[in-house]
Amino acid sequence: xxxxxxxxEWEPKIVAIVxxxxxxxxxxxxxxxxxxxxxxxxxxxxxxxxxxxxxxxxRALQEGxxxxxxxxxxxxxxxxITGNLTARRKFAxxxxxxxxxxxxxxRTLFTWVSASEGDRFAQVIRGxxxxxxxLGPARKLVKRM
Amino acid sequence: MExxxxxxxxxxxxxxxxxxxxxxxxxEKGTLPLTATPCFITTPEExxxxxxxxxxxxxxxKFVHDLLDxxxxxxxRVKPEARRxxxxxxxxxxxxxxxxxxxxxxxxxxxxxxxxLGVPCGGYLDGKKLAALAGGEEVREGALSEGKIVVKTVxxxxxxxLKDLLADNCLVCHFNQPxxxxxxxxxxxxxxxxxxxxxxxxxxxxLPPEARxxxxxxxxxxxxxxxxxxxxxxxxxxxxCFAEQSQPRWVDIGADAxxxxxxxxxxxxxxxxxxxxxxxxxxxxxxxxxxxxFLKKLDKDAFEMFGHRAGVSxxxxxxxxxxxxxxxxxxxxxxxxxx
Amino acid sequence: MEKRLIKKETLAxxxxxxxxxxxxxxxxxxxxxxxxxxxxxxxxxxxxxxNTKNAPKNFLFPRTETLLKFTRTxxxxxxxxxxxxxxxxxxxxxxxxDARSFTLLDMLFDQEKxxxxxxxxxRAKTTIVxxxxxxxxxxxxxxxxxxxxxxxxxxxxxxxxxxxxxxxxEFLTPKGEELLAAFGGSPxxxxxxxxKEGIAARAAGEIASHIPAHEIKPILDTHFEDPFWNTLHQxxxxxxxxxxxxPTCHCFDISDEVKRDDGIRIRNWDSCMFPMFTKETSGHNxxxxxxxxxxxxxxxxxxxxxxxxxxxxxxxCGRCVMACPxxxxxxxxxxxxxxx
Ligand code: SF4
Ligand code: SF4
Ligand code: SF4
Ligand code: SF4
Ligand code: SF4
Numbered sequence: 001x002x003x004x005x006x007x008x009e010w011e012p013k014i015v016a017i018v019x020x021x022x023x024x025x026x027x028x029x030x031x032x033x034x035x036x037x038x039x040x041x042x043x044x045x046x047x048x049x050x051x052x053x054x055x056x057x058x059r060a061l062q063e064g065x066x067x068x069x070x071x072x073x074x075x076x077x078x079x080x081i082t083g084n085l086t087a088r089r090k091f092a093x094x095x096x097x098x099x100x101x102x103x104x105x106x107r108t109l110f111t112w113v114s115a116s117e118g119d120r121f122a123q124v125i126r127g128x129x130x131x132x133x134x135l136g137p138a139r140k141l142v143k144r145m
Numbered sequence: 146m147e148x149x150x151x152x153x154x155x156x157x158x159x160x161x162x163x164x165x166x167x168x169x170x171x172x173e174k175g176t177l178p179l180t181a182t183p184c185f186i187t188t189p190e191e192x193x194x195x196x197x198x199x200x201x202x203x204x205x206x207k208f209v210h211d212l213l214d215x216x217x218x219x220x221x222r223v224k225p226e227a228r229r230x231x232x233x234x235x236x237x238x239x240x241x242x243x244x245x246x247x248x249x250x251x252x253x254x255x256x257x258x259x260x261x262l263g264v265p266c267g268g269y270l271d272g273k274k275l276a277a278l279a280g281g282e283e284v285r286e287g288a289l290s291e292g293k294i295v296v297k298t299v300x301x302x303x304x305x306x307l308k309d310l311l312a313d314n315c316l317v318c319h320f321n322q323p324x325x326x327x328x329x330x331x332x333x334x335x336x337x338x339x340x341x342x343x344x345x346x347x348x349x350x351x352l353p354p355e356a357r358x359x360x361x362x363x364x365x366x367x368x369x370x371x372x373x374x375x376x377x378x379x380x381x382x383x384x385x386c387f388a389e390q391s392q393p394r395w396v397d398i399g400a401d402a403x404x405x406x407x408x409x410x411x412x413x414x415x416x417x418x419x420x421x422x423x424x425x426x427x428x429x430x431x432x433x434x435x436x437x438x439f440l441k442k443l444d445k446d447a448f449e450m451f452g453h454r455a456g457v458s459x460x461x462x463x464x465x466x467x468x469x470x471x472x473x474x475x476x477x478x479x480x481x482x483x484x
Numbered sequence: 485m486e487k488r489l490i491k492k493e494t495l496a497x498x499x500x501x502x503x504x505x506x507x508x509x510x511x512x513x514x515x516x517x518x519x520x521x522x523x524x525x526x527x528x529x530x531x532x533x534x535n536t537k538n539a540p541k542n543f544l545f546p547r548t549e550t551l552l553k554f555t556r557t558x559x560x561x562x563x564x565x566x567x568x569x570x571x572x573x574x575x576x577x578x579x580x581x582d583a584r585s586f587t588l589l590d591m592l593f594d595q596e597k598x599x600x601x602x603x604x605x606x607r608a609k610t611t612i613v614x615x616x617x618x619x620x621x622x623x624x625x626x627x628x629x630x631x632x633x634x635x636x637x638x639x640x641x642x643x644x645x646x647x648x649x650x651x652x653x654e655f656l657t658p659k660g661e662e663l664l665a666a667f668g669g670s671p672x673x674x675x676x677x678x679x680k681e682g683i684a685a686r687a688a689g690e691i692a693s694h695i696p697a698h699e700i701k702p703i704l705d706t707h708f709e710d711p712f713w714n715t716l717h718q719x720x721x722x723x724x725x726x727x728x729x730x731p732t733c734h735c736f737d738i739s740d741e742v743k744r745d746d747g748i749r750i751r752n753w754d755s756c757m758f759p760m761f762t763k764e765t766s767g768h769n770x771x772x773x774x775x776x777x778x779x780x781x782x783x784x785x786x787x788x789x790x791x792x793x794x795x796x797x798x799x800x801c802g803r804c805v806m807a808c809p810x811x812x813x814x815x816x817x818x819x820x821x822x823x824x
Contacts (some may be wrong), residue, residue: 085468102358127480175811182811373723385797429809
């Protein structure tokens with residue numbers, strides 16, 4: 001799809017995989033507080049970042065997402081105590097590996113947003129959208145069918 | 146090496162005769178020149194088939210896992226009182242022993258179910274380098290003596306020093322001795338240039354991203370999805386690999402390049418801190434895909450990020466199953482305030 | 485049948501030129517391997533090589549091919565066009581064993597009861613130009629044990645035999661004769677004929693591997709259950725390399741791939757060596773271990789194919805012998821079975 005669209009019309013599509021307890025609640029707070037942020041993210045809620053199979057991230061890219069954001073509770077604040085700590089290792093290794101094969105670093109972004117950080121959630125989405133917009137449409141690992 | 150081989154046969158004979166093991170997994174002479182192939186020795190008489198030389202390429206831990214896994218499964222169908230233990234002896238060099246450590250750590254079987262016949266290792270012959278020596282022609286005859294490989298092809302004889310034909314992973318191996326062994330069969334083998342271990346990874350990291358992507362794309366395009374790489378890997382033992390799951394179906398099998406790229410990325414990613422750089426996957430690939438270029442990066446990251454070396458200690462868990470509160474956060478995205 | 489002599493140094497150029505006019509698949513160097521691939525216009529193929537790592541079957545029976553396309557509409561799934569028709573193709577540089585493999589595939593894909601339109605379409609549009617093995621390229625070659633020979637012309641449209649300074653070009657079929665103009669050359673006389681006969685006899689004599697392939701059928705008929713099968717498979721990795729590289733292996737699987745509203749139905753290579761090959765939806769697997777799978781591979785090639793089509797489903801190319809990562813050597817296996 002993105003191939004056919006001219007650069008001008010193109011709007012980045014970003015998949016955000018977020019945890020139920022912190023970031024999703026943070027997103028909710030941003031909404032309730034009527035904080036504006038770009039409409040480019042599609043949010044997928046999961047119980048915990050520790051539950052995210054790195055394959056979700058790759059599949060999102062393959063299906064044509066221009067960027068993938070993963071966000072959970074700040075370290076030390078995980079609802080399941082350590083889910084985000086093991087997730088942190090998984091993501092560190094994944095991001096490094098994807099960078100190694102030549103994928104743009106800003107296609108996959110990881111951060112922490114707590115339930116009380118509605119402001120930060122909006123900032124993150126603005127920042128991520130700008131970063132992905134700067135890269136242009138995704139071309140690597142995308143299924144062409 | 147001859148002494149090691151002799152000792153190995155004696156030890157295997159003893160273990161089988163005393164019924165301390167049901168089978169010894171080792172190597173025997175192959176049907177093609179300069180090859181050795183896995184074998185399963187079940188009687189003392191057969192133990193003389195065992196060889197130990199630089200043609201022993203594959204990591205045998207894979208077979209140990211499969212034998213025991215099949216045995217465990219079969220025992221489930223047997224009445225509790227009729228159940229029996231199976232003990233597998235295995236000829237293990239450094240990397241094989243590290244794979245055994247990983248399988249033990251991951252509770253695939255108990256230490257009492259294996260007997261490790263440790264062998265010192267000076268590296269194995271690389272198939273591609275041998276083919277290059279033969280100028281792409283068939284190796285019709287071959288011999289190794291005094292550190293020299295001599296091959297005969299249709300157009301004549303060529304030779305090279307064995308050390309110039311060793312596999313890349315062997316040239317930088319830290320583990321010329323097994324990390325665990327029940328029986329040791331020989332003395333320290335020549336030490337490799339271990340300090341250069343990550344040089345090729347660093348060199349690759351220093352290429353521009355587009356060059357790295359182009360290389361990745363090119364290598365993946367060679368793959369015919371035969372899955373030899375996965376099947377030979379001692380750390381790839383899932384009963385049903387993600388590549389074969391249908392609900393959900395993680396990767397398709399068709400012609401789209403991205404599916405093969407994802408298959409390989411995920412297969413390799415599962416090796417973070419679990420790849421012992423035995424080189425078996427690269428050695429078996431019929432299409433000559435440079436898997437090691439990518440796997441070695443995961444090894445480097447596991448070491449540099451998490452201080453982990455795959456399979457060197459029974460106590461240390463695989464890095465992605467663990468965490469430290471102090472793990473690095475450099476990769477975490479921080480938006481500009483107000484952004 | 486037309487016979488010509490073609491100057492040796494002109495051959496690669498002739499084929500390169502044809503590549504501008506039609507799809508030409510030929511052996512080419514790919515890093516450290518020799519593989520079949522489609523030539524660019526003017527690109528010269530290898531003419532001096534042993535054999536390709538992969539079998540040429542990919543051009544008639546691709547590793548993956550689209551059977552049909554579909555799309556989601558308000559009224560459900562509908563067909564969204566047929567797959568592209570095959571192109572007129574010249575398959576150049578095939579060895580006699582591989583050319584013979586096509587006749588074995590024909591028996592299956594183009595039989596009276598069952599006709600596979602995808603294969604038949606490609607087959608009809610493909611012309612096979614083979615290069616005889618003046619010297620068998622590998623010591624693992626055993627074509628003469630399974631009914632072929634290094635200069636065999638079965639399945640070939642145009643056979644080239646290296647006589648030293650020239651190729652003897654035998655335009656064996658109408659399809660082959662269509663190439664007369666492009667190949668040119670001068671008429672070949674009785675002398676060339678005689679030279680070829682000499683080469684044929686010598687090349688067959690140079691074959692180093694001999695296996696009792698024709699003797700094992702009666703043994704297989706009565707030894708489905710035999711201790712022999714209990715240990716044969718032990719070191720097999722179930723990797724499928726042998727079957728993927730084999731020119732005669734032809735098992736496939738059909739699956740759908742969908743992206744959003746569009747989908748394709750594709751046919752992909754499968755392999756009797758894969759555990760998933762026979763796994764049923766219930767979870768039951770009638771071939772539960774590699775033992776049954778290896779037995780199937782041997783039975784299919786040396787018993788069922790002879791039963792069904794009166795031909796052994798192995799052409800002796802030796803690819804599986806050279807590529808199997810654990811050295812499961814079909815020559816040795818057949819020889820061992822003959823001793824049962
Ligand atoms: S990934 Fe390859 S090198 Fe690493 S352990 Fe597995 S087979 Fe050995
Ligand atoms: S062994 Fe090679 S060709 Fe086979 S799946 Fe692995 S990388 Fe691909
Ligand atoms: S088996 Fe060998 S000698 Fe016989 S036709 Fe094939 S490549 Fe030539
Ligand atoms: S079974 Fe082996 S030797 Fe026979 S045709 Fe297939 S790959 Fe060639
Ligand atoms: S190539 Fe060898 S190991 Fe792989 S499936 Fe075939 S026989 Fe088994």
